[in-house]
Each structure stands twice: as C-alpha cells, then as structure tokens.
Amino acid sequence: MTYLQELYSHRELLFNLVKRELKVKYKRSVFGFLWSFLNPLILVVVYSVAVGKIMGMDKGFVAGYGGVKSFAAYLLTGLLAWNYFANSLVMSVGSLVDSGNLVRKIYFPRAIIPFATVFANLVNFGFELVVLFTFLTVIGIYFYIQIPFLILVILIETLFILGLSALFSLANVYFRDMKHLTAVFILIWFWTCPIIYPFIRVVSFAGSKTWIPTVYQLNPMASIIMMYQKIFYFGQAPSFKMLGAGLVAGIVFFLGALAIFKSKEENISSEV
Amino acid sequence: MVVKAEGISKYFRLHTDKSDSLKLAFLRGLRRSPSKTFCALKDVSFQVKQGTTLGIVGENGSGKSTLLKILTKVYTPTEGSISVEGKVSGLLELGAGFHPELTGRENIYLNGSILGLKKKDMDEIFEEIVDFSELRDFIDTPVKHYSSGMFIRLGFAVAINVNPDIFVIDEVLAVGDEHFQRKCNEKILQFKRQNKTIIIVSHALEELRTLCDEAIWLEHGKSMKAGAAGEVIDAYLDAVNVDENAAVEERAENQEKKFGNRWGSYEAEITKVEFLAGDGNKKRLFKNGEPLIARIHYKAHQKIEKPVFGLAIHRSDGVHVTGPNTRQFGLSIPSIEGEGFIDYRIDNLGLLKGSYLFSAALYDNSCTHAYDHQDEKYFFEVASGKNNETYGFVSLNGNWSMNDKH
Numbered sequence: 001m002t003y004l005q006e007l008y009s010h011r012e013l014l015f016n017l018v019k020r021e022l023k024v025k026y027k028r029s030v031f032g033f034l035w036s037f038l039n040p041l042i043l044v045v046v047y048s049v050a051v052g053k054i055m056g057m058d059k060g061f062v063a064g065y066g067g068v069k070s071f072a073a074y075l076l077t078g079l080l081a082w083n084y085f086a087n088s089l090v091m092s093v094g095s096l097v098d099s100g101n102l103v104r105k106i107y108f109p110r111a112i113i114p115f116a117t118v119f120a121n122l123v124n125f126g127f128e129l130v131v132l133f134t135f136l137t138v139i140g141i142y143f144y145i146q147i148p149f150l151i152l153v154i155l156i157e158t159l160f161i162l163g164l165s166a167l168f169s170l171a172n173v174y175f176r177d178m179k180h181l182t183a184v185f186i187l188i189w190f191w192t193c194p195i196i197y198p199f200i201r202v203v204s205f206a207g208s209k210t211w212i213p214t215v216y217q218l219n220p221m222a223s224i225i226m227m228y229q230k231i232f233y234f235g236q237a238p239s240f241k242m243l244g245a246g247l248v249a250g251i252v253f254f255l256g257a258l259a260i261f262k263s264k265e266e267n268i269s270s271e272v
Numbered sequence: 273m274v275v276k277a278e279g280i281s282k283y284f285r286l287h288t289d290k291s292d293s294l295k296l297a298f299l300r301g302l303r304r305s306p307s308k309t310f311c312a313l314k315d316v317s318f319q320v321k322q323g324t325t326l327g328i329v330g331e332n333g334s335g336k337s338t339l340l341k342i343l344t345k346v347y348t349p350t351e352g353s354i355s356v357e358g359k360v361s362g363l364l365e366l367g368a369g370f371h372p373e374l375t376g377r378e379n380i381y382l383n384g385s386i387l388g389l390k391k392k393d394m395d396e397i398f399e400e401i402v403d404f405s406e407l408r409d410f411i412d413t414p415v416k417h418y419s420s421g422m423f424i425r426l427g428f429a430v431a432i433n434v435n436p437d438i439f440v441i442d443e444v445l446a447v448g449d450e451h452f453q454r455k456c457n458e459k460i461l462q463f464k465r466q467n468k469t470i471i472i473v474s475h476a477l478e479e480l481r482t483l484c485d486e487a488i489w490l491e492h493g494k495s496m497k498a499g500a501a502g503e504v505i506d507a508y509l510d511a512v513n514v515d516e517n518a519a520v521e522e523r524a525e526n527q528e529k530k531f532g533n534r535w536g537s538y539e540a541e542i543t544k545v546e547f548l549a550g551d552g553n554k555k556r557l558f559k560n561g562e563p564l565i566a567r568i569h570y571k572a573h574q575k576i577e578k579p580v581f582g583l584a585i586h587r588s589d590g591v592h593v594t595g596p597n598t599r600q601f602g603l604s605i606p607s608i609e610g611e612g613f614i615d616y617r618i619d620n621l622g623l624l625k626g627s628y629l630f631s632a633a634l635y636d637n638s639c640t641h642a643y644d645h646q647d648e649k650y651f652f653e654v655a656s657g658k659n660n661e662t663y664g665f666v667s668l669n670g671n672w673s674m675n676d677k678h
Contacts, residue, residue, distance in 0.1 A: 016385040024373045105368045106386055107345035266348035269341075270284055 003262045006109050013108060017116035022123060036127035043083075044076045044135075051075070051196045062198050065141045065235030073139060076132055077232040078195035078225050084125040085161055085221060086186045092117040092165035093172050093182045100272035110268050111261050114165040122158060136232060146231045152243055153227045159250035160220055163257030170261050173271050193222045194229070220249065273357075274438060274469050275320035275343065280352035282313040282338055282493075312338040313493040315352070320438075320486075323467040327484035327501055329477065329508050335493040336473045340364060340440055343471065358437025361387050362471075367427030372416030376407055376426055379415055383430045397433050404455070405429035425452060432459050439463050441472045481505050513557065513655065520556040524651040532631075532649035536642040540572035540579065540608065542632050545650045559657025560667065564621045568632050569613045570644075577607050578637040581614050586648060587665055588627040599639065622667045625656045 007014075026032040048071060052058035058071035092114040096103065099113050136143060143150075172178035194202065199213075199222075206212035217223050223246060227238040286308045313335045320326050328336045341347045344360050369386045370379045380401055384394040402408050405426045407418075415423060441460070460483070463470055474480055480487065480501065487504035489496045497507050549555050550563035558564050568581060582597030596616065598605060605614075630650035634643045661667045 010388075012390055013385045013388075016382050020371055020374065020378075020382055023378070024371055027373050102369045102386070103346075105346065105364060108386065108388070269346050 003109065003111075003258060007111060007115075010108055010112055014112050014116055014119065017112065018119045018123065021116060021120035025120070033127065036124050037131050040076060040080055040128045040131045043079055044072050047075050047079065047196065048072045057196065062200060064233040065143065068139060068141055070139050070141075070233075073136055073141060074198070074229065074233050075196060076135060077229050078193070080125065080128050080132055081157065081225050081228045082190065082193060082195050082221070083128075084121055085157065085224075086190070087124075088118045088121040088161045089164055089168060089182055090186060091121065093168040094179045095165075096169045096173050096268060097176070097272050103269050103272050107269075110265050111166050111258065114169040115162055118158070118161050118165050122154075125154075132232065141233065141235055143232050143235045146235065146237055149237045149243065150228075150231050152247065153224065153231065153238065156227075156243075156246040156250040157224045159254040160224070163250075163254040166257045166261040170264055170268070173268055189221065192216075192219055193225050195225060199226055220246075273319045274322050275318075275354070275356050275471075277319070277342075277354040278317050278352055279315050280313060280317070280342060280349040280354055281311065281315055282335075282342065282347060283309045283311050283350045286310050311493055313342070313349070313490075316488075316490070316493070316495045317352075318488055318495070318498055320469055320471065322469055324486055325464060325470040325472065325484045327480040327487040327505075328471065328473045328490060329475075329480065329487060329505060330490035331512075333492075334490040336490055337442060338493075339490065340442055340471070340473055343438075343440060356438065358469075359388065360438045360440055361431065361434050361436035362438075362440030362442075363428065363431050364440060364442045366424055366431060370415055370423070370427065373414055375414055376405075376411040376418070379426065380430055383427070384434065387430070387434050389434055397435070401429045401433045404433060406452075428452075428456065432456065436468075438469045438471065441470070441474070477505050477509065513559075516655070517555055517557045520653045523653075524556050527651040528649060532629075533647040534645065534649065535647075536634070536644040538644055539574055540570055540576050540634055540643045542634055542644045542646055543569045543571050543611070545569070545630060545632050545646075547630075547650075547652050556651070557653045557655055558621055558623075559655050560621050560624055561658045562621050564618045564652075566616045566630065566632075567613050568616070569611070570608065570634060571611045572608045575607055575609045576636075576643065579605055579608055579643070580635045580637060580639055581605075582633045582635065582639075583616055584631040584633075584647075585623075586629045586631070588629060591665070593623070593628070593666065597633075597635075597639070599637075620669065621654065622669060623654045624659070624661060624665050624667060625654055626665055627651065627653045 026035065029035065031038065048058070052071045052075070061069050061071045061074070063069045064073065095113045095117050096110060103110060103113070168178060168182055199216075202216050203213050217226070223242060227242060227246070230236050230238045316335075316339065318326075328339060330336050338347065341364075342349055342354060343356060344362075344364065345356075367379075367383070369383055371382070374382065380398065381391065381394055385391070402411055405422075405428070407422060407426055407429075410418065410422065415426065418426070439460075460470065464483075470483075472480065472484065484501035486499065487501040488498045489504050489508045491511075496511075497504050546554055546567040546569070547556055547558075548565040548567055549558070550565075552565075566583060568583070570581075572579075580597055580599045582595065584595040585593040587593055598614075628651070629648040630652060631645075631647045632650065633645040633647075635641060635645075636643070656662075659667050
C-alpha cells in the first residue's frame with residue numbers, strides 16, 4: 001500500500017481532525033465563524049489606509065477588469081491567498097510536536113496531523129473568498145467565468161502548502177527552532193511576493209535586466225499570487241504555461257515532500 | 273498465528289540535552305549530535321495464536337510497554353520483523369486525542385476515528401459507549417469540565433467498545449472505582465469467551481496466572497522465558513525473590529544500624545541474631561508457610577546460672593505479634609558460659625506478607641534483671657507464599673469444612 005493510499009484510507013480521521021480544529025477555533029467566541037468574514041475586511045481597511053493612502057501606493061494604480069482601478073481589490077486578493085499560505089505554515093510547523101501525546105500512543109499516517117491544519121485553513125480561506133467575491137461584485141469586477149481556473153490555482157497552492165507543511169513539521173521534530181525560523185522566514189517571504197505592490201513595479205525596476213522578473217517568478221508564491229490576481233483583478237484566465245508549470249511543479253513537490261516525510265516517519269513517535 | 277515477531281530489537285536515541293536546537297547544531301558545526309543509544313528490546317521473538325491470552329511480565333523498564341507499542345505500530349522495530357493480522361486496539365490510549373473544549377459526544381466520534389473506525393461503525397456502538405461510561409447526563413458537556421475519573425471512564429468506554437481483533441491492555445485495570453473495575457474485568461472475560469486474542473501487560477501476577485494461557489518474561493529488553501503462563505510466572509517470581517533477598521539484606525543492615533534500643537548489665541551479651549531457612553541457610557526474606565529459625569548467639573563473660581532467653585516479634589508499625597521465652601516454654605537452661613547459640617524454630621510461619629522487627633533478650637531466672645536486651649534491633653520480611661490469605665497479618669492455619677448433609 002502506498003503512502004497516498006494509506007492517507008486516503010484515513011480520510012475520515014483527517015476530516016474529523018479538521019472539524020476539531022475549526023470547532024475549537026471558534027468555540028465560545030461571540031462572533032464565531034463571523035471572524036472569518038471580519039478578518040479580511042479589517043485587513044483591507046488597514047492596508048488600504050496605511051499602504052494605499054499614507055504610502056501613496058494607490059495613486060496611478062494599474063487598472064483591472066473593465067478599467068476598474070481598485071487598490072483595495074488588488075490588495076485583498078493577494079492578502080487572502082498569502083494568508084492561506086502563511087497561516088497554514090505557521091500553524092502546522094509545530095503540529096507534530098504538539099500532538100506528541102497522540103503520536104506516542106496510536107499509529108496512523110503522521111502526515112495527517114500537519115495536513116489537518118492546512119485543510120482547516122483551506123476551509124477558512126473558502127469563507128474569506130466569499131467576502132472577496134462579494135466585494136469584487138460590488139465594485140464591478142466580473143470574474144465568475146474564470147472559476148474553473150480558480151479551482152486549479154487553489155489546488156496548486158494547496159499542493160505546495162501541503163508539501164511544505166510536511167517538511168517543516170518534520171524538521172521541527174528534530175530541530176525545535178524550526179518554529180521560530182518559520183515565523184522569520186514567512187516575514188521575509190511576504191516581501192518577495194507582489195501583494196502590496198504590483199508585479200509591474202518589479203519589471204520597471206529591473207529595466208533592461210530581464211532576468212530579474214524571470215527569477216522573481218520562480219518564487220512559487222509570487223507566481224501563485226499573480227495567478228489569483230489575474231483571475232480576480234483582471235478577470236482573465238492565467239496563462240496555460242503558468243497553470244501547467246504550476247500543476248506539474250506542485251504535484252512533483254508534494255510527492256517528493258511526502259516521500260521524504262514517509263522515510264523519516266517511523267522515528268517521529270520516539271522523537272516528539 | 274495472528275502475531276509473529278522475529279528477532280525484534282528497538283533502540284532509542286537518548287538526548288543528552290533538553291532538545292536539539294539549531295544553535296547547538298551550528299556550534300557542533302552541523303555534525304550529527306553525539307547521542308547515545310539505549311536498547312529497549314533485544315532480539316525478542318514470539319508468536320501468538322488466534323484466541324490466546326498472552327501476558328507480558330517483567331520489572332519496570334524491562335521493555336514491556338515498548339513491545340506493546342511495536343504491536344500497535346506506534347514504534348517500528350530497529351531490527352527484526354513483526355507481522356500482525358487484524359485490527360489492534362486496546363487500553364493503552366485512553367482518551368488519546370480528546371480535546372478539552374469538545375463535548376463528550378464529539379470526543380467519542382473523534383477518538384473512534386483516531387482508532388480507525390468509520391462514522392457508520394461509531395453510530396452503531398455510540399449508545400453502548402455512553403451506557404458503559406455511565407456519563408449520559410454529561411455527554412454534551414465539554415470534557416474539560418469532567419473530573420479526571422470521568423475523563424478516564426469515557427476513554428475506557430470508547431477503547432473497550434471498538435471491538436478490535438487483538439485487544440491490548442497495559443496495566444490500567446486499576447482504573448476507577450470498584451464497580452467500574454468489575455465491569456472492565458467482565459468485558460475482558462467476554463473477549464476471552466468470544467475467543468479473541470488478548471495481550472496484557474501487568475504487575476498483578478496472580479490475576480495474569482488465571483487469565484493468561486501463555487506468558488513472556490522480559491528483563492532489560494531480553495526475553496528470559498516464554499511459554500505456559502504458570503511456568504513463566506513462577507520462574508519470574510523465583511528470580512524476583514532472589515533479587516528481593518539481596519535487597520532485603522541491604523535494607524536489614526541499614527535498619528539494624530539505625531534503629532532499636534539496647535540495655536543491660538552485659539555480664540553476658542547477645543552477639544548476633546541470624547535468621548535461617550529450613551535447610552540451615554541464612555536468609556531474611558521468608559515466604560509464609562516456610563520454616564523460620566531464629567538463631568540467637570551469645571557470649572557469657574562469666575558463668576550465668578539459669579538464664580532465660582526471650583524474643584519478641586513486632587510488625588513494622590509497632591504491633592506486638594508475639595513474645596515467647598524459654599522459661600514460659602519450659603526449657604530450663606542450667607547455666608551458660610563462653611560463646612554459644614540458641615534456636616527458636618517455627619515450622620510453619622504463620623505471618624503474612626510484611627516487614628517485621630525482631631527483639632532478643634537475655635534475662636536472669638526471675639526475668640527482672642536484664643543481662644542484655646536488644647529491642648527491635650533485627651529485621652526480616654515475609655512475602656506471600658502458598659498461603660493466599662491477605663487480611664490481617666497472621667494466619668492461624670485454620671481449616672474450613674462444610675457439612676453437606678445439612
């Protein structure tokens with residue numbers, strides 16, 4: 001039985017762990033699931049004021065679908081996609097160690113633990129997207145026809161996050177500093193992605209050195225966020241080249257990470 | 273064979289520091305940490321037939337729990353191979369994965385899926401679990417409001433009702449109150465009647481003797497003996513008693529150095545007291561029902577006319593058990609001079625398990641003048657032997673009989 005099959009046979013456990021994580025997250029909070037809607041709204045207000053108005057990013061901003069110029073829409077797209085990635089990683093890196101009590105007692109494919117955190121964040125991301133959909137509809141950006149591509153992009157991002165969460169949480173079993181390193185790592189990574197500035201700025205900064213934008217796009221999160229923006233802000237399908245490359249890279253990376261995880265898995269219960 | 277283990281060994285990496293950190297790794301120049309390994313199991317082989325109840329005995333730290341964890345796939349053996357047919361589950365993982373914020377109901381389903389059950393199966397046994405746990409009134413309360421007893425009961429109820437093919441128990445039988453324990457024992461007997469395979473780790477050797485068909489005795493990770501439960505447990509007990517004798521010897525020496533009072537005029541002295549088994553060998557740990565000889569050595573510096581030897585046995589908490597002397601016994605000793613000894617022989621030791629203090633005394637004929645009185649100076653222990661009595665501290669060796677004609 002391959003590891004993937006084994007994971008699949010434990011899908012009910014995965015489902016229950018995701019449910020547990022979501023239930024616990026919102027239990028006994030007054031607004032409950034409303035927070036999933038509130039968070040992006042608060043984010044976009046803060047960033048629009050701080051980055052847009054005070055830093056002046058919104059002046060002469062690129063126009064999106066149908067000539068709509070909205071720095072807030074551009075910002076929200078990037079931030080939500082980024083937060084799905086960042087929250088998943090920060091929350092899953094310590095997950096194996098934190099579930100030591102479970103891991104030391106019962107056998108099940110260990111990758112389920114970081115994956116449950118990622119999927120709980122995926123559900124959250126889904127709720128946040130509802131806010132984004134509403135907002136875009138209100139300001140007149142029409143993207144609904146691109147939804148099949150959106151699903152592909154989410155799949156690519158999820159494969160990438162799953163792979164990283166497996167590797168990071170495994171590394172944290174051996175080096176507990178991984179948790180702190182991840183936080184720093186994420187902070188730096190944020191600025192290498194076109195979230196609060198458009199990709200066009202990178203191109204104009206590079207000038208004649210065309211290798212700079214090429215290297216920039218090799219950063220998987222930069223490319224993934226640009227695909228989201230293409231769909232949500234520009235209302236266009238991402239290029240097939242990007243989708244294809246993303247999908248192949250995502251699957252290869254995920255399977256590779258899983259193979260590494262599997263090879264070290266049997267030590268986890270005695271190391272946590 | 274539902275379980276087949278061949279030459280399994282398990283080594284653990286011992287951490288010298290609290291945890292590995294990158295800082296340390298950098299300081300070492302990213303070399304692998306110079307960790308020591310610890311061998312928890314060494315070359316253990318065994319097989320379990322369908323329907324067998326297997327007991328695993330051994331001291332703490334002998335590798336019993338590691339072996340169970342290998343059976344449940346939590347650990348992978350470092351060397352050797354193990355094959356297990358069927359679903360293994362049991363009383364090792366009580367309440368594992370319970371989340372304090374979730375209700376009893378939610379936790380039952382979560383725990384079930386951790387143990388590998390589908391929701392459909394859980395729906396079927398849910399009522400049974402709730403009944404077994406006797407927590408129906410609290411089933412929709414978050415488990416963080418449960419008492420620790422309730423928490424364990426719920427975990428137990430799930431574990432025992434998931435109906436595995438191989439049931440594994442790790443000395444948790446002493447969970448909860450008398451009533452709940454009885455229910456658990458019933459459930460184990462029910463598994464036995466259903467011809468399920470059961471593997472038990474426990475220190476309750478007499479329970480194991482009646483419950484198990486076969487047993488393995490582990491010591492420092494090695495399998496010392498495997499086979500019929502009774503034989504293995506006897507062999508284990510014998511070994512424990514040998515060790516225990518040495519330990520008792522050590523305890524006795526400390527005890528005799530520190531405690532007790534001594535007074536007298538010392539014209540004659542008691543030089544030492546020895547405890548002997550029926551075969552004349554010295555020992556300190558007796559089983560009840562065995563012979564015990566207390567040998568009191570003396571040295572009379574001058575001729576003592578008509579001396580009286582006496583002794584007393586106290587339970588370690590001070591209860592006076594007995595105090596015979598030669599005068600009351602009717603043994604008249606004309607005189608003593610120089611060195612010698614006197615024996616007090618018990619053919620069938622009636623004392624039950626416990627530690628006992630021993631006093632020896634040498635008096636004049638009127639029993640008023642002490643030449644040497646050593647009060648609670650000596651020490652011996654009794655372990656349970658053939659006698660199964662457990663109440664009180666002495667067996668009077670009475671017999672029960674019943675008139676079946678009424």
